[in-house]
Structures are given as structure tokens and as C-alpha cells.
Amino acid sequence: MIVGTPREIKDGEYRVALVPAGVEQLRKAGHEVLIERSAGTGTGISDEQCGEAGAEIVETAEEVYRRADMIVKVKEPLPQEYPLIRPGQIVFTYFHFAASEELTRAMIKSGAVCVAYETVELPDGSLPLLAPMSEVAGRMAVQQGAKHLERPMQGRGILLGGVPGVAPAHVVILGGGVVGSNAARVAAGMGADVTVLDINLERLRYLDDVMSRNVTTLYSNVYTIREKLKEADLLIGAVLVRGARAPVLVTRDMLKLMKPGAVIVDVAVDQGGCVETIHPTTHSDPTYVVEGVVHYAVANMPGAVPVTSTYALTNETLPYVLQLANDGYPRAVLSNPALEAGLSIVEGRVVMGAIAEQYGLPRTPVEEVLRR
Numbered sequence: 473m474i475v476g477t478p479r480e481i482k483d484g485e486y487r488v489a490l491v492p493a494g495v496e497q498l499r500k501a502g503h504e505v506l507i508e509r510s511a512g513t514g515t516g517i518s519d520e521q522c523g524e525a526g527a528e529i530v531e532t533a534e535e536v537y538r539r540a541d542m543i544v545k546v547k548e549p550l551p552q553e554y555p556l557i558r559p560g561q562i563v564f565t566y567f568h569f570a571a572s573e574e575l576t577r578a579m580i581k582s583g584a585v586c587v588a589y590e591t592v593e594l595p596d597g598s599l600p601l602l603a604p605m606s607e608v609a610g611r612m613a614v615q616q617g618a619k620h621l622e623r624p625m626q627g628r629g630i631l632l633g634g635v636p637g638v639a640p641a642h643v644v645i646l647g648g649g650v651v652g653s654n655a656a657r658v659a660a661g662m663g664a665d666v667t668v669l670d671i672n673l674e675r676l677r678y679l680d681d682v683m684s685r686n687v688t689t690l691y692s693n694v695y696t697i698r699e700k701l702k703e704a705d706l707l708i709g710a711v712l713v714r715g716a717r718a719p720v721l722v723t724r725d726m727l728k729l730m731k732p733g734a735v736i737v738d739v740a741v742d743q744g745g746c747v748e749t750i751h752p753t754t755h756s757d758p759t760y761v762v763e764g765v766v767h768y769a770v771a772n773m774p775g776a777v778p779v780t781s782t783y784a785l786t787n788e789t790l791p792y793v794l795q796l797a798n799d800g801y802p803r804a805v806l807s808n809p810a811l812e813a814g815l816s817i818v819e820g821r822v823v824m825g826a827i828a829e830q831y832g833l834p835r836t837p838v839e840e841v842l843r844r
Contacts, residue, residue: 473797474504476540478533479511482547484755484770486514486778487785489544489565492525494790499526503797506536515782537561544793546785547772548575559583560819562801564793566590566605568742569816569827570717571752571771576831579817585801590742591715591824592792592814599714600810601792603650604784606739608774610654610710613737614643614662616768617706620735620759626766628733630705633663640664642703646692646721646746647710648675651739653683655708660684667700697721701729709738709746715816716826717744724748727763734765741769802842812838 475498477490488511490498495505505527509519519529530536537543537556545565549557551574557563560583567588569576579586589601599606614632621641623629634640643659645652648670659666660683668683669692670676676689683689690696701707701722707730711718718740727749738750745751749762752771759768774781792811795804805811816824821836828835 473541473800474506474539475542475544475793475797476506476536477508477511477544478536478553479508480514480546480775481533481550481552482772482775485547485772485775487546487775487782488512488515488517488778489546489786489789490522490527490793491515491517491782491786492521492527494786494793495522495525495527497790497794498797501794501798504528506530506540508533508536515778517782542793542796544789546782547775548572549578551578554578554582557582557584560585562587562796564589564789564796566742567816569824570715570830571742571744573831576817576822576827576833580820580822580833583819584817585815585819586817587796587811587814588715588816588824589789589814591816592810593714594810601785601788601814602712604788605774605781606650606712607654608777608781608784609739610651610708611658612773612777613651613655613708613710613739614658614706616758616770616773617643617708617735617737618662620737620766620768621705621733623733626733626759626761627735628705628731632659632706640686641705643667643706643708644700644704645669645708645710646697647712647740648672648679648689649710649712651712652708652710653679655710655739656683656687659706660687664706667703669696669700692721698726698729701726704730705734707734707736707747709736709740709750711740711746712743714826715824717830718746720746720748722747724763727765730763730765732764735768736765737768739773741771745769806842812842815841
């Protein structure tokens with residue numbers, strides 16, 4: 473199989489989907505690897521390193537898409553990439569279809585086989601390809617929140633951990649999963665007063681057991697969220713519903729309960745966001761203000777730390793890339809339920825139920841598209 477990796481073109485995106493070690497393993501398995509020139513530069517990986525590992529360096533994304541049987545990316549295709557994707561071509565990347573009907577319909581039209589990193593799921597319910605970036609995003613959410621609480625960034629002018637004689641900031645985290653627990657750990661380590669809300673009592677019990685004493689866990693409901701918004705200096709949205717749009721937990725009216733200059737970092741923006749007033753921003757223009765509250769909604773936060781993020785991601789994705797390349801589609805999917813869970817759109821047919829339901833599209837049973 474010919475595996476191709478184009479350079480990422482999303483604003484502020486410096487990650488790359490294949491590193492030299494991955495190229496080497498694919499070549500040893502008998503596959504060709506195409507990498508667009510300068511694809512790894514933002515991560516500190518040179519074309520020479522990729523070439524030495526066995527990749528062919530090509531000059532344009534158009535050539536990568538034209539020749540490759542499988543495209544391995546980090547972020548979802550952007551509109552200028554839509555026409556390059558071919559019928560039957562496997563595209564393996566973060567799609568986050570729930571956040572974009574335009575992307576969903578474009579991939580249906582393309583006829584490609586779309587396998588989404590974020591919905592690959594193991595038997596225990598964990599999401600192995602989402603987890604490493606959720607870890608990064610959760611930790612970064614606190615860093616960015618602390619930065620944007622500074623007065624020059626339009627924040628309240630409060631130090632997250634306070635100082636002796638002055639109270640620390642109140643950090644409220646909606647969701648106690650991978651993002652939320654990593655955010656809580658970092659915020660608590662910085663000395664903030666942290667509250668984590670979730671609807672899973674078993675998860676709350678676990679967090680209560682492992683977190684430091686400045687982390688409080690609360691069962692999440694509308695009343696509790698409203699009450700905690702009044703205290704919050706920093707609100708972190710860390711809600712996830714696999715493959716579906718994030719539920720809106722904070723309405724525009726609820727923002728009026730927050731302090732002027734408070735900050736929201738909605739990590740769930742990739743899946744539509746859990747704050748009604750949230751919309752995606754970029755690393756070059758990361759914030760805007762609604763009702764006096766600073767909104768930070770960069771949809772590819774881990775792209776700002778590409779060395780950490782690239783290696784954390786490719787450690788997890790490479791085994792799946794190898795299986796897809798070795799076995800092809802659909803045999804790889806039939807033999808691996810985790811990959812089957814990642815199937816979203818297959819040759820013009822939507823197989824992910826949450827996507828079909830959200831956009832009112834017909835859903836094709838996955839068994840039907842795999843029957844060849």
C-alpha cells in the first residue's frame with residue numbers, strides 16, 4: 473500500500489502524522505511512504521530524516537493525495553483539500569464530524585473511507601487515539617486559562633495559585649474524564665481551588681481518591697453548574713460524548729452569573745462545545761469576549777506543543793496505521809473492533825449513528841459496508 477502524509481495546513485498546526493520511526497516500520501512491512509516536503513518541520517523533523525527512514529519526499533499535497541491509497545493526517549481536511557480526496561481512499565485522522573456539517577457532507581461526496589481517530593474504541597470503552605491529545609489539551613487548558621486571566625489579556629488580573637494572604641483562583645471543570653482529570657491535576661498543582669463536576673459518580677469517587685485536597689468533586693446538574701459559575705475565575709469545558717456533539721451545559725444567560733474578566737477554555741469545541749457562546753478560534757487569534765467573559769476556543773490546542781503532541785499521538789496511531797496498510801480495508805476493520813468503531817463514513821454512506829442522527833442523514837449498518 474502507498475501511505476501518504478501531507479503537511480498540515482490548519483492555522484497554528486505544527487504536528488505531523490508520521491515520524492521517521494513510523495516510516496521505517498511501514499517500509500519494513502513492504503509499503504511505500506510519501507511525505508510532503510516540510511511536513512515535519514514544525515515538530516523538528518527534517519525531510520532528510522524522513523528520507524533516511526525510507527520515505528519519498530514529494531513537493532505538493534496534490535501529489536500525496538493523487539498517489540496514496542491511504543492518507544494519514546492529524547487534523548480534519550480543510551475545504552481546499554476536499555477535492556483532492558479520491559473515492560475509496562482511506563483517510564485516517566481526527567475528523568470531529570459532529571462539529572461540521574460541511575465537512576461531513578464533503579466526505580460523503582468524496583467517496584472516501586473515513587476512519588476517525590477520536591472514535592476508535594477499545595473493549596473497555598477507552599479511546600486510545602483521543603486520550604494522548606486529551607491529556608495534552610487538559611494540561612494546556614490550565615496554562616492558557618492562567619495566561620488569559622492576566623489583565624493585559626482582558627482577564628480578571630488574578631494569579632491562579634494566589635500568594636500568602638491572598639486567595640487562589642477558583643477553577644471549575646465540567647467533566648471528569650481524561651481532559652478534566654489532567655486539567656484538575658495541573659490546576660491543583662498550581663495551587664488553585666479546583667472543582668470537578670461530572671454525572672458519573674464512580675468517576676467522581678475515583679477522582680476524590682486520587683486528587684489532592686484542593687480538588688472538590690460535585691455531581692453535575694443545572695443547579696450546581698449555575699452555583700459554581702458564580703465562583704469561577706476559570707471555567708474549563710471537558711465534556712465528551714463519543715462521536716456526537718457535546719451537550720450545551722452553559723447557556724448565554726448563565727454567563728451573566730460569572731465575574732467580569734473570568735475565562736472560559738472550552739476543550740469540547742472540537743465537538744461543538746459545551747458553552748452556548750463558544751465557536752472555534754485559532755492560535756493566531758485565540759480569544760473573544762461575550763458578556764464580559766473571555767472565551768478561549770482554539771480547536772487544535774495540542775498543535776502549539778507539536779514535539780510533545782506528535783510523538784504522543786504517533787505512539788498510539790502507528791499500530792492502527794500498520795494494520796490498515798498490511799490488511800487493507802475492510803479486512804483490518806473486520807479483524808479489529810476498535811477500528812470498526814472508528815469507521816464514520818464509507819464510500820458515501822454514513823455508518824456512525826451519532827453523525828446520521830445529528831444531520832438527519834440515512835445511516836448504513838456497518839455490516840453492510842463491510843460485506844464484500
